[in-house]
Amino acid sequence: MGVEFLKGHGTENDFVVLPDPEGLLDLTEERVRVLCDRRRGLGADGVLRVVRPDFGPWFMDYRNADGSIAEMCGNGVRVFVRYLVDEGLVPAGEFTIGTRSGERRVVAHADGTVTVDLGRALVTGTGTATVGGSAFGGVAVDVGNPHLACVTEVPVGELDLEVPPGHDPVLFPHGVNVEFVNVLADGALRMRVHERGVGETRSCGTGTVAAVASWLHGSGRRTGKATVDVLGGQVSVVVEEEGATITGPAVLLARGELDQAWWDAL
Numbered sequence: 001m002g003v004e005f006l007k008g009h010g011t012e013n014d015f016v017v018l019p020d021p022e023g024l025l026d027l028t029e030e031r032v033r034v035l036c037d038r039r040r041g042l043g044a045d046g047v048l049r050v051v052r053p054d055f056g057p058w059f060m061d062y063r064n065a066d067g068s069i070a071e072m073c074g075n076g077v078r079v080f081v082r083y084l085v086d087e088g089l090v091p092a093g094e095f096t097i098g099t100r101s102g103e104r105r106v107v108a109h110a111d112g113t114v115t116v117d118l119g120r121a122l123v124t125g126t127g128t129a130t131v132g133g134s135a136f137g138g139v140a141v142d143v144g145n146p147h148l149a150c151v152t153e154v155p156v157g158e159l160d161l162e163v164p165p166g167h168d169p170v171l172f173p174h175g176v177n178v179e180f181v182n183v184l185a186d187g188a189l190r191m192r193v194h195e196r197g198v199g200e201t202r203s204c205g206t207g208t209v210a211a212v213a214s215w216l217h218g219s220g221r222r223t224g225k226a227t228v229d230v231l232g233g234q235v236s237v238v239v240e241e242e243g244a245t246i247t248g249p250a251v252l253l254a255r256g257e258l259d260q261a262w263w264d265a266l
């Protein structure tokens, strides 16, 4: 009997899901790196380990593709919720899950979309990202994890995000996720993102919240909502004083077993 896995994505931000209710899996950095490698492993932007603690709700243990641990993953939560509901572990509707950023309320809707309350999107300052020698002013936003969201008139499709954007390490001592955002119309944004611990991804849920918070901040507002187009689809974001929500799709597309000998050898 090998190690059970599922593969899923939220707006093409893709994850390997590892059901581990008893918390028995030894999920080393190396195992995460190889699992996420698109040639040596299954390929993914991150891993979601599904753990049932002795007390409290189901816990999402999220890891970036480079093996690092992050506090929160907005798209990952939606896929995590899809797994819990599809497996009959939690009834659809509203419930709570655990994350490294604390407990979060979620709603699994009848149409298959999931809403996640990501807590307050805290604007903590301003900073600069550099891409190809050009500087982009941005707003630092804490969505449980760190973001620098840069609203720009440069079409985001023109940016080379193969190379990690430069940022001020003093402002972000633990690294940062960097978003570039175009305002398409009032209430519609387009975003690309370079994620800490991953590289450019086709979507970042917490990043879309940071993008909306940054856009609102730039227009003197603290609350509002927008749809955000990302490379992998579209999500809806609402930013309120007491918390920000993201709503979008969550897909599980495959399941299987990792070869035990392969896993043991890692």
Ligand SMILES: N[C@@H](CCC[C@H](N)C(=O)O)C(=O)O
Pocket (backbone or CB within 6 Å): 013, 064, 069, 070, 071, 072, 073, 074, 075, 076, 145, 146, 177, 195, 196, 197, 198, 201, 203, 204, 205, 206, 207
């Ligand atoms: N893709 C995620 C964010 C994952 C964590 C991030 N790379 C970090 O290191 O903070 C999302 O959907 O929010």
